[in-house]
Amino acid sequence: MTKAIESKNDIFEIEFTLNGAKKAFRAGAGETLLELLRREGYRGTKRGCDTGDCGSCTVLIDGRSMLSCMMLAVQADGRSVTTIEGIGGPADPHPIQQAFVESGAVQCGFCIPGMILVTKELLDSNPEPTDAEIRQALDGNLCRCTGYVKQVEAVKNAAKKMSQKAKR
Amino acid sequence: MNKINTYIRPESAKAAAAALADCKGKAVLLAGGIQIVKTMPPGVTAVVDLRDARLSYIKKEAACLKIGAGTTFSEMVASPVIKKWAGGMMHKAALRVSSNMIRNMATVGGSIVRPYPFNHFPAVLYALDAKAVIVLKGKTSKVAIAEIFEKELGSELGRTAVLSEIQIPAGTEKWNGVFDRVAKTESSWENIMICAAAAEIKGGVCKNIRLALGSALPKPVRLLKAEKSLSGKKITDILASQAGDIGAGEAGSFNSVSAPSEYKRQIAPAVIKRCVLAVS
Numbered sequence: 001m002t003k004a005i006e007s008k009n010d011i012f013e014i015e016f017t018l019n020g021a022k023k024a025f026r027a028g029a030g031e032t033l034l035e036l037l038r039r040e041g042y043r044g045t046k047r048g049c050d051t052g053d054c055g056s057c058t059v060l061i062d063g064r065s066m067l068s069c070m071m072l073a074v075q076a077d078g079r080s081v082t083t084i085e086g087i088g089g090p091a092d093p094h095p096i097q098q099a100f101v102e103s104g105a106v107q108c109g110f111c112i113p114g115m116i117l118v119t120k121e122l123l124d125s126n127p128e129p130t131d132a133e134i135r136q137a138l139d140g141n142l143c144r145c146t147g148y149v150k151q152v153e154a155v156k157n158a159a160k161k162m163s164q165k166a167k168r
Numbered sequence: 169m170n171k172i173n174t175y176i177r178p179e180s181a182k183a184a185a186a187a188l189a190d191c192k193g194k195a196v197l198l199a200g201g202i203q204i205v206k207t208m209p210p211g212v213t214a215v216v217d218l219r220d221a222r223l224s225y226i227k228k229e230a231a232c233l234k235i236g237a238g239t240t241f242s243e244m245v246a247s248p249v250i251k252k253w254a255g256g257m258m259h260k261a262a263l264r265v266s267s268n269m270i271r272n273m274a275t276v277g278g279s280i281v282r283p284y285p286f287n288h289f290p291a292v293l294y295a296l297d298a299k300a301v302i303v304l305k306g307k308t309s310k311v312a313i314a315e316i317f318e319k320e321l322g323s324e325l326g327r328t329a330v331l332s333e334i335q336i337p338a339g340t341e342k343w344n345g346v347f348d349r350v351a352k353t354e355s356s357w358e359n360i361m362i363c364a365a366a367a368e369i370k371g372g373v374c375k376n377i378r379l380a381l382g383s384a385l386p387k388p389v390r391l392l393k394a395e396k397s398l399s400g401k402k403i404t405d406i407l408a409s410q411a412g413d414i415g416a417g418e419a420g421s422f423n424s425v426s427a428p429s430e431y432k433r434q435i436a437p438a439v440i441k442r443c444v445l446a447v448s
Binding site: 001002003004005006007010012029030032051052055058064065066067070071072074075077118136137138139140141 | 170171172173174175176177178179183187198201202205206208215217219220242263266267268269270272273355
């Protein structure tokens, strides 16, 4: 059956799972998912280019990395969205976050949430990626501080950490 | 950004076409959304999202390979069938689409319905003699992919008509295929020129060949005269050079998107020659 949602006073009432918890949101008509997330306090999702080129606004939608600046917020209705806040925080960092810090892959940090989410997607489907596969996965995440050597090392270190964790 | 007041998720291509008709020109189709979200046409107040329309599939059948228009480039990259079909030219073209996130979102149908010059698949599907399945006013029809680019049909897609499927003739499965592109950097999405070639080679002789250029012209173009110069012959370096010159000549006026048209005119013979040699 066709599902249709009408806005009332330019507001859509939508529901989606955000970082594991189902929540209701009010999305503006024409508002992007990036704008909604940041308005709701999920500032780890960065606004970089706003044209789909830099990867700073990456979130996981149903486990796949996507650009929240290129999606209408209403498109998230009924889906599962994971932001960097859903991966881990200072008190309980994810092994990928630990690996990025330990590998010296974080400089200004602006691009890192996107890179960590893409790494999560990669390692969930491919626990032992090659350098080429890592570079391919990160090909949409631009970093203006560094080259990409440290980030590739960080992903390999994250793969080791996650593999050790899985064996325990 | 337009104010979108109605968001519709139909469960089939026919229901999507009906929703477009109900909205009387004020709705637009959304598949991956890469282009439409940032370039919403004026006056549009409704979005018809195809995500529930079951258009994401790759099926190999006796007569053809069927690719749902909602299939993302990531899904194409992961498909073992796509990896092998016509020398893997569709796999390579999908893999080189922009970035990981864009490949997760953008669809093969979107790249045809909104054929921006830098899209890979208009030229690729031209070379593979693809057909498009279209739903318009409750009726389903099948047209050559060329009709979308060469006739007015293209402007109907996404506003009144729905592209539901791409069909690639089974005969092209064992053909040689090449996808090549010129861009400023390996990862740049802003292609300067794309060339796609598919050929049936038997005993070293070119029995059939289809060549198409993209990114260099306002629309993708098939190089019929260059194909004719190669058909039925054993492809040599000299013949490939001649085909390059013929193809560049028949292509017409190059656009200046992402590089000056004069530069494109100069590189076209070499790009075509390279593809012809690779496909043989």
